[in-house]
Structures are given as C-alpha cells and as structure tokens.
Amino acid sequence: MAWYSKAITEKKQQKNTLWVKCKQCGSHIWQDEWDNNLNVCPNCNFHGSISAHQRAELLFDDGTFYEMFTDISPVDSLNFKDLKGSYKDKIEENKKKTGISESVVSGRGQISGIPAVASIMDFRFLGGSLGSGTGEKILQAANFAYDNHLPYIVFSASGGARMQEGVLSLMQMAKTCAGVARLNKKDIPFISVLTNPTTGGVTASYAMMGDLNIAEPGAVIGFAGRRVIEQTIGEKLPEDFQTAEYLLEHGFIDAIVNRKDLKEYLSKVLSYYNR
C-alpha cells in the first residue's frame, strides 16, 4: 500500500531534524522552512502530512478551538495479533508517538468568526485508520453539529478501515454516514476536505459525502489500492490515477485548494450559509 511506505519514509524523516527531503521532488528543505510552509514543499507544492492539532490551529480563530470527546481511545476487542505483534501494543505505541488517543481530533470553534464543528484525522495515528473510537468521535461531533445547528467539517487522512478491529471497523462507515444522513435531513452543511491520502473505507463513507468535497493538491484519493487494481487489470496505472486532480476531472471534487488558502476558502464557503 502506497500510504504505508510513505508513512515509513516519513518516520525516517522525523529522525533528521535539520532538513526534510520532499517525497515528491526529492529536494532538501530546511526544517524551519518546511515548518513555516505548513509541511508543503516550496519547490513542487507537495502537501506533506500535518498533525490534527496543527490543522485545528490553522483552521480556527486564535483561542477559539475547544477539543471534544478526548476521553475516547481504541480498545483491542478482538485480541488481534499479527506477525509483528498485538494491536494492543500498537495502540499504546501510537498514543505515545503522537500524543493523541485516536486517529481523529474533534472539536468546535470559530472560523473567521463563524461557529463550526470539525473532526480532523491524524495520519500519524495508525495510518489514520478508521476504528471504533474514530467512528465514535466523528459521529459524536456530527451529533453536536446536529443538536446545535452548526456546520460540520471533516478533514480526512486515512488508509481506510482499521483491519485490527475486523467488521467493527467496517461498521464505522455505516455509523458515521448515519450521522451525515441526519445532517442532510436537517439541511446542515457538511464539508469534506480530503487530504493525502484518503482511501478505502473512509473514501467510501463520509469523505465522499460532503455537500462540498474539497481536496489538497496532489492528494491520493481512491477506493481500491493502486497495487490491487494493477493486479486486477495486469498493467501499470497512469501517474495521476487517483489524485485530487484526477477526481476533479471526473467530477467528484468541487475544488482543489492549497493548504495555506484553506481557511480563507472555507470561511468564504461558510459565509454563503444563510441559516
């Protein structure tokens, strides 16, 4: 899986504090410059991963973000073990590594003065996979938006459903979409922002269900993995297959917006919401 190898590259990068090597163009960028540019390559505009809390900071007006449902974290209910160890250990590892307790951060705040609710996925936590806790935090935030009649924004960054939770993770697709369905019924705006990568069960549930679907440039967005498709058809896929640009071309995305412009873009969209 492409996102998996990328995650490994990213890990290697973290060890080097002086500079970052862009995964797309290979150029070396000073860490300070990389940080100041919001983890976007100044040479080729590659949008690297960014933590959920960094995103919350970028999105919400200073001091207005209030995180919710922080007490929710994964549990190894299937007692899942693979070759490399148990899911239980992986959960603890990821909590320690990221400082967050699930692959999504939910909260509310103001975006250019407009109150809104957001759930932001964090790819560093188990590849942003959709587990029961993730589904719960996304649904709870949707319910909060529903109860308070507030627009809801979800930022996706995920390899898909979390295998270590079996069908329980698959059912989170139905659970989160049930929340989205209620927002639809009440005509509450739901905006989906798809970032690199958004694949599998996350794409096949809430991420594609936005009243507006917005993507960051170059984000890989798809249902089946690249390798699986290549095996099915027996040939190599074109370079741009399953990119944000490809999806825009095929009618599944409203707009591609640079990370630095996202807040302004979303503020503008919300300003059109005449509730």
Add this chain to the structure above:
Amino acid sequence: MVVNTGVKVLVQKEQTQKKVNGKQVASQRTAWDIVKISRHPERPVLQDYIKHIFSDFMELHGDRYFSDDHAIIGGFATIACQKVMLIGHNKGKSALENVERNFAMAKPEGYRKALRLMKLAQRFNLPVVTFIDTPGAFPGIEAEERGQAESIAKNITEMASLEVPVVSVVIGEGGSGGALGIGVGDRILMLSNAIYSVISPEGCASILWRDASFAPDAAEALNITAHALLNHEVIDEIIQEPGEGAHTDYQKITDEVKNAILKNLRTLVNIPTDVLLEKRFEKYSAIGKFQTS
C-alpha cells in the same frame, strides 16, 4: 492451524451451534473452514433463493446514468404474501456466467441501480430485502473513474434514512464496503457458514503478515464468522445451515432463509417509520468498541 486452499468436503462433526443461556457455543470449524464453505462452488446463490423463496420476481434494470450491472440485480418480488423490493449480489452458476456477472463484484452502476430501487421501494412503500454475497466491490480503473467510493458512500448514507424496513441477509461472502453498500439494514441476518469481513483474509494476510498464505491466520484474527459477529453485536441473527453446509440441501436452507426473512418482516412492517428510523440510527450508533477514560 491447517492451511488448505482448495475446496474440500468437510469430514468434521456436525456443528454444535446452539444457543446456551443466550450465548453461542463455539463452532468446531475453524474460520478458514468456514471461508471455504462460504465460497463453495455449489453454494446456493441469489438466483437459487429467488427460485425457491419468491413466487414472483420482476427484475428491473439499469442505474439510469451509465448501464445495467449484472453483479447486482433487483426488482419487485413476492415472498409468501408479502410484496418486497429484492436487491442482491448475484454470483453465477457456471464459470461463464460468473464472468458475465463479474463474480458479483459490482461497479458504481450496480450500487446506483440498487439505490434507485431502494428509493423506488420507498415510493411504493415496500420493505427492502437485500442478499449479500460478494468478494468485494470491483477494484478496476473504470470503477474508480466512475466513483466506486462515492457510490458506496451514497448508498450507506441513504440507507441510514430510507423510510421503509430493510432486512439484509449475508448468504455467502460479505466482502467489505462492497457488501455494506447494500447492507445497512434494520436486521442483519447471516447464514451460519457465511463470512463478513472488513478485508479478505488473503488481503489482510498480505498486508499484516506480508504473505497471503497466512490467510487462515488472518481469517481467525479478523472475527469474520457469523458466531463471532453475533457476539460482537454486529449481526442480529444466525440462520443455521444444514449438515455440511448450505450446498448440501437447497430445500432446507432456502426454507430457513424464507422463514427468517418473513419473521423479521412481520415485526418490522408494524413499526411506525419515525420509530424505525430512530431505532436504525441507534443500532448503528451503538456498533463498535472503544475505551472512555
């Protein structure tokens, strides 16, 4: 664990899948044995159930946008005296037919046809019955191009608020999003040798074990059997298969499935729509296990 890839006739003792004090007694078959039964070439498929269970089936075609997907079929149908909208994955009965039906791996047009028929069911005030039997949604270029993810996402979302009762029966393979795309129901029934999984055991093994031959281990770890899923409160009911599997007695299994569907429909059709939708929302809100500290 025994690693076996071919289909073999099981010589194991008959399963003891009885309810004891409300708890399921563990099956003697391994998860991998059950995977093989669920994929048995002689296992009854949707068209067999249509023949045995429904006295009338008016197939309706097309998604109105692109084409008619033969991997998912649907239409008006009558079971006993109950008129319903029947939708399901349809595997072929021969190699040739399987190719024509793409091994029940639907493309976006299949999911969009299914949604059209569900909306039609709402218009006609008919309960929806779905049969799930797919290795997964089709992973191909044209499927991605036409929005495989969007079509499944849309169905899952729309089914959450569909204003008629929905009963889903997993008769063979419940392959991930491809299964869920027609599987968000008020009642989820599952045959005792059917499977329902977030990823195929082979796919999971090749990612987490780095080797697809560990599929039997993955099958065990993923908790994909009807018994495991009943325990995790993902499904509502198990339909017991005869002896060595559904393929050994078509009459018996189709009777069982018919009775189970009718029993559930009888309850569901009497529930007022607003209560039905509230209960459906609660049902899916409650699925999943996590910690709160």
